[in-house]
Amino acid sequence: MAATTTNNPESAGYNPATKTFHSLRPPIHLPQEDAPISVVDYVLSIRSLSRWPNSTTALIDSATGRRIPYSDLIRRQKSLSYYLQDVLKLSRHDVALVICPNCVQVPILYLSLLSIGVVVSPGNPVSTGSEIARLVELSGPTIAFATSSTAHKLPKLRLGTILVDSPDQPSQSDVAAILYSSGTTGRIKGVMLTHRNLIGVVALCRSSAVAAGERASPPVLLYTVPLFHVFGFIYSLNDVAMAPPVVVAMVKSGSAERYDLSSLKSLVVGAAPLGKDVIAAFKAKFPAVELAQGYGLTELTGPVSRVLGPKESKKWGSVGRLYGLLEARIVDPETQEALPPGKQGELWVKGPTTFKGYVGDPEGTIDNMVINGWLRTGDLCYFDDQGFLYVVDRLKELIKYNGYQVAPAELEQLLQSHPGVADAAVIPVRRETGGVFIYVVTFSSYEI
Template identity: 55%
Template sequence: MDQQANSPINPKSGFNSSAKTFHSLRPPIHLPPEETPFSAADYALSLHANHSPWPDSLAIINSSTSQKLSYSDFIERIKSLTLYLQNVTQLRKNDTAFILCPNSIKVPVLYFSLLSLGVVISPANPISTESEISHQISLSNPVIAFAISKTCHKLPKLKYRTILIDSPEFDSVITMSPAAATTAQQDLEKVTVSQSDLAAIMYSSGTTGKVKGVMLTHRNLMAVIAGYYPFKQERKSPTVMLYTVPYFHVFGFFYSFKSVALSETVVVMERFDLKKMLRAVEKFRVTHLAVAPPVVVAMAKSDLTDGYDLRSLETVGCGGAPLGKDVMKVFADRFPTVDLWQGYGLTESTGVLSRSNSPEESRHWGSVGRLTACCEAKIVDADTGDALPPGKQGELWVRGSTIMKGYVGDPEATSTTLDPDGWLRTGDLCYIDEEGFLFVVDRLKELIKYKGYQVAPAELEQLLQSHLEIADAAVIPYPDKEAGQVPMAFVVKQPQSRINERGVMDFVAKQVAPYKKVRRVEFVSAIPKSPAGKILRKELRKMVLIPFPSSKM
């Protein structure tokens, strides 16, 4: 007791008053010693094999075709593909594989197979243009690509031929007979993968500049998985998790490993459609949804949800961008038995830094939960560089075992983002309250500077989204000779809405300080967003011909 009384760490907030840092309030995670050879794929499979109450439950379901794979099917397919890639394709440890595929039940099989061989995964958005893909390939330097027939034409010639995962040939490779699979296992040459080895090169969203290749290790992935494991629920049947997030995004990427470790049944959607998602929740009795913020907004506001039986739904986990309290309240009123929680992370932090872990935490509206077990943080004053106490806003800096190795081939960007002590500068304006809950205010670089005042676009966006006649909204700075910048709103109307420019401005003006008022309005059919739900402000700037500021971040 005396030791705790003398500790500089506040047990409620996690704030260390002497070091000016925030420590996680979660139980510590348990990982194998760093020198133990272990791939992230083998780690996830070992947790499933050793601790699952349902060793051969359903692993994956295709939401559109209802095709199902049990865990034994899933593991056999991984073994078959691994043998083929090792012996026929001749892939070797430290090779990089570029992946240009939409979501399918084959993608996790491919991920697990490649990582077990020590091959580095580099997944990209299949709707990327050829020039975008060319830049990504120049960063990751792959020797092989995996694609589908609709995307392969965008790829250049690499060392090995492109493998189409929607081809009959690929299907035959991953579906060996049991006898052949047994022989294959004997022929498989075991690859020694170190936890410090590179597991993936993920591409940062590029919303604030040139796309960069984020280097993540097997240890990074294992730390994320280990952070979820202590909170595994005791259940009578497996969690049924529906992914609307893409596998090529860090959110979907780490979830593919987390779900196996926790023996979840995963329902996969190739592309998001609200009606199809609701139909899948009803059909497959989905208990958990992993979504981006626009999906929560749609569920809260759309009448479509009334036509489906969603009683199986227990939890909706949201990440990628902040959710407003007003939207969360509308959602809670509409789905009173569903826990809605937010998480926060970056590609550079293997997708997770904080999240809610219980119904009680999820009701801490507006926050993105508490720091994960493998993370410590500090809030830094952007002007003075001083670390700040609870309740004060500043840039969030984080470090821990989920933080990236760096940006591939870009030591300058790496040193700008990672300091010598391992702190990652997130670029996000945040604060941590007296109970250790993290709040994300906005991106530092997206703050609007109105006559010296700082205005957070996210605050105005959340306010606009609370209006019954507004389906969606985004706010950007618009140049102004007198004020420097003024808030400009892009608004998507609800069907039959009669709201006009003056109505939008008056609605905001009644609820904010004068310097936060929206002073320009543009009505649009849709807000451009990344696959993770982040607003693509550079696209909005193009609409009104505002030059996008150059940035090294």
């Protein structure tokens, strides 16, 4: 992917003196850092500022259609918080392991645990017993919450396991959640996120909602991302969040034509680069749907940048501009020199959503954090002259071939543009002559 240069770096939010990119979004204001509030306090405090303060429905059980109004949600949260704190004696800094499939009880449980300062540690409900044992080893939970279908995989904990289907005031610096990520090494790590981190990400999301403009009615989000993912902490379909392979499937498959998608307003896409050819094919098929790419990572409590609004969504291939509160640098991986707009390098990010560290892994934290709080993302990126961020690929996934650095994502996007290819994957192969393996899934009606 070719990067462009610019004669006016300040239009990209770039300060040549500090070699730092600043957000071009409106400023975002957070509570004073020493204010004794949790992320739950913050979320409830801004509810009255919503564009739809009188909206009543908070959650809908997709299996039964049962609706839980905000008044009931808050009542249940307070009742459960009392039980957890006064009966079970859970308190600040205790860790609760949550192994549950998506259900309406989980958001209520999260709010209750976070409100009393308990650290939430959600795991994948399809994990094996040995994988869950590793999560327990990392986070050291005193209690677990599960369903009747997942409880049998949990080891014995001090306070046991509570089935979800049958106050010591926290500080902003307290760990609020432990999410699991492979980091940059492939071995699973426990990422410690504080109440301050979560407050920051709620503020980012609220800011983007305000910037997107007024709607005639409250949006309805189809939540395709599992609640144990970092997305799980950011609470006729209008909006859908999904990964690029689903977008490719919508373009390539004929199944979308069998459904009425007229109420669909926008798709928010993240987790991997999305090729311009796929975007063009999607817009041709769904011209009324706004396709917005975003970028984030667990160590930054989720979002870093996002395309906002119809005008920005025309910047095909970009993952948008930096959210307020965040700063970024593009750094040459070899010289460690900070680079101006148009130059490719490793993306470094700094802000209040930067994670506290890895559980029981101080060396891993040091390896991933740099001086003055800058987080090295491990992603090859660049900014254009308008401050839009582009992700090329993961640095560690670049393929060295005949002296060149080849980005697998670019080859995959090229292959996916062929009408006969349903999906594609590119991986390096270690052999004396060098080489690359390309795997494609073809449609039976095509010969390639």
